[in-house]
Amino acid sequence: MSGRVGIIGIGQSNFQPRRNDAAYPDLVREAVVIAMRDAGLEFDEIEAVVYSLSPDAMVGIGTAERLGVDAVGARNKRFLRINTGGATGISSVATAWTHIASGACDVVLTAGADKVGECGDSQTVLNKIWDPMYERSLPLGTINMLAMSAVRYAHKYGMTQEDMARVVVKNRRHASKNPHAHLRTETTIEEVLASRMISWPVKLFDCCPQSSGGCAMVLASERWIRQRGLEAVWITGLAHSSETYYLGDRMGRGYTADHADAHALKASFKKSYAMAGIKDPRKQVHAAELYAPFSNTEFHSIEAADLADLGASPAMIREGAFALGANAGAVVNPSGGVLCTNAIAVTAMVRVAEAALQVWGRAGERQIKGARVGIASGNGGDHQFFGTMVVEA
Amino acid sequence: MELLKRQEDWKITYTHALGETASWFYVQIRDHAKIYGKRDAKSGRVLVPPRAFSDQTLEPTTDWVEVGPGGVIEAFTIVYDKFNNLPDPPYAFGYVMLDGADTALGGFFKGVELTNGEEAAKRLAIGTRVVTRFAEKRIGDVLDFWFEPVSS
Numbered sequence: 001m002s003g004r005v006g007i008i009g010i011g012q013s014n015f016q017p018r019r020n021d022a023a024y025p026d027l028v029r030e031a032v033v034i035a036m037r038d039a040g041l042e043f044d045e046i047e048a049v050v051y052s053l054s055p056d057a058m059v060g061i062g063t064a065e066r067l068g069v070d071a072v073g074a075r076n077k078r079f080l081r082i083n084t085g086g087a088t089g090i091s092s093v094a095t096a097w098t099h100i101a102s103g104a105c106d107v108v109l110t111a112g113a114d115k116v117g118e119c120g121d122s123q124t125v126l127n128k129i130w131d132p133m134y135e136r137s138l139p140l141g142t143i144n145m146l147a148m149s150a151v152r153y154a155h156k157y158g159m160t161q162e163d164m165a166r167v168v169v170k171n172r173r174h175a176s177k178n179p180h181a182h183l184r185t186e187t188t189i190e191e192v193l194a195s196r197m198i199s200w201p202v203k204l205f206d207c208c209p210q211s212s213g214g215c216a217m218v219l220a221s222e223r224w225i226r227q228r229g230l231e232a233v234w235i236t237g238l239a240h241s242s243e244t245y246y247l248g249d250r251m252g253r254g255y256t257a258d259h260a261d262a263h264a265l266k267a268s269f270k271k272s273y274a275m276a277g278i279k280d281p282r283k284q285v286h287a288a289e290l291y292a293p294f295s296n297t298e299f300h301s302i303e304a305a306d307l308a309d310l311g312a313s314p315a316m317i318r319e320g321a322f323a324l325g326a327n328a329g330a331v332v333n334p335s336g337g338v339l340c341t342n343a344i345a346v347t348a349m350v351r352v353a354e355a356a357l358q359v360w361g362r363a364g365e366r367q368i369k370g371a372r373v374g375i376a377s378g379n380g381g382d383h384q385f386f387g388t389m390v391v392e393a
Numbered sequence: 394m395e396l397l398k399r400q401e402d403w404k405i406t407y408t409h410a411l412g413e414t415a416s417w418f419y420v421q422i423r424d425h426a427k428i429y430g431k432r433d434a435k436s437g438r439v440l441v442p443p444r445a446f447s448d449q450t451l452e453p454t455t456d457w458v459e460v461g462p463g464g465v466i467e468a469f470t471i472v473y474d475k476f477n478n479l480p481d482p483p484y485a486f487g488y489v490m491l492d493g494a495d496t497a498l499g500g501f502f503k504g505v506e507l508t509n510g511e512e513a514a515k516r517l518a519i520g521t522r523v524v525t526r527f528a529e530k531r532i533g534d535v536l537d538f539w540f541e542p543v544s545s
Contacts, residue, residue, distance in 0.1 A: 147470040200471040248497035251467035
């Protein structure tokens with residue numbers, strides 16, 4: 001591959017519970033316009049569009065990319081929809097990267113939007129991701145699935161509900177500084193612990209919200225960026241790794257992955273770090289935007305990103321690590337993370353966008369001083385599809 | 394300005410074929426109240442629920458192996474909130490490694506008082522011995538059986 005791939009434009013909505021003023025394609029358009037303005041490009045200069053859209057039933061429009069194609073200006077252009085569930089957004093950025101890294105294109109737009117708040121039955125939709133042979137009759141959903149991960153993690157490493165609450169308190173504080181975040185009110189450990197139990201041990205405040213909004217990014221080849229004298233930050237490492245389907249295979253005897261942890265995410269980070277030449281992430285990473293829709297899953301994500309040993313992150317958060325203003329090490333989810341904003345189709349793209357803004361020095365009140373290296377991740381399926389990225393100034 | 398909304402319900406009907414492996418598994422549950430796994434000859438692991446092939450070796454599984462009815466809890470959750478189109482709370486479900494199996498099977502937990510989460514979570518702790526109970530009337534589904542902690 002000749003030269004690197006850079007990020008030259010970023011657009012995000014200010015995410016909200018509902019957007020009654022905007023139909024689905026309007027929300028996609030909103031993010032695209034911001035990203036195009038940010039890059040200073042005209043639509044004619046975009047050669048391909050990668051469309052970020054997770055399960056159709058969440059927006060309630062079958063193959064909704066048909067409708068979105070107008071909002072991204074894809075007429076007469078390469079157009080490709082990506083869906084890896086919750087990982088969709090980072091998979092879309094990776095696909096845009098591939099178009100450029102392969103030499104097929106110089107400038108690629110990736111964009112999408114979600115209106116999760118319009119789906120009254122999101123856990124019904126997510127229950128349908130399980131197979132009709134064996135598991136559909138069980139009340140599986142993403143909350144219940146990851147509550148079981150919490151139970152296993154607590155059993156293995158001694159995590160408490162108070163530890164989980166500390167993650168919420170940290171991320172809400174971060175989100176209060178992020179105008180794009182959906183839940184921006186600060187909270188306390190007591191308030192989290194007093195919120196109603198949803199799926200043991202996950203309480204209401206341990207859960208992400210259902211958000212509406214869009215995200216878009218413009219990527220280009222280093223050669224093209226240099227020719228035009230544009231500003232950019234660079235994707236220096238990226239990878240994906242997958243886990244097999246059955247949750248019950250991630251426990252029992254002779255398993256290759258424990259449902260407490262995130263083995264495939266760890267494998268993906270390892271590959272991303274190797275590509276970026278990062279040898280000691282605990283010293284080298286400044287900003288970590290890790291996909292964690294429930295408070296407990298931030299712990300195994302931190303450990304999969306090798307920012308902590310297995311089972312060690314709850315104690316580190318107890319001592320103030322990973323928070324904005326911490327003395328040392330990476331800040332985890334300076335944007336407030338998925339816990340404060342989840343528009344599923346673009347959530348993992350927002351992770352890359354926020355990591356990019358940090359290393360670009362454009363993260364406003366949530367800026368980590370001197371951030372030069374950022375990482376991002378996305379998780380999709382039944383804790384199955386993991387994408388990771390390293391972005392650098 | 395006045396902003397309008399439109400409500401919709403999707404009601405879509407499917408008739409899913411379960412295939413040879415799941416069909417045989419459910420017939421044993423329905424007709425004999427017995428749970429079987431299938432062995433991956435290469436690794437020796439008994440997969441429950443049975444798969445036609447192993448996700449680890451990618452070889453076809455070979456012989457059927459009866460598992461349970463005893464087993465050990467590997468994961469659980471207790472649901473206290475109502476989700477549309479899912480059962481009325483509270484209920485407990487999770488995964489059990491049945492005796493003779495190498496992977497865990499999903500099912501409901503019954504015989505545990507769920508009002509107090511803290512207490513119920515102790516009764517369902519990982520490692521707890523359970524026994525499989527079968528409904529009298531069985532249709533060939535995972536809801537034909539459930540797990541109950543064995544009183545010590």
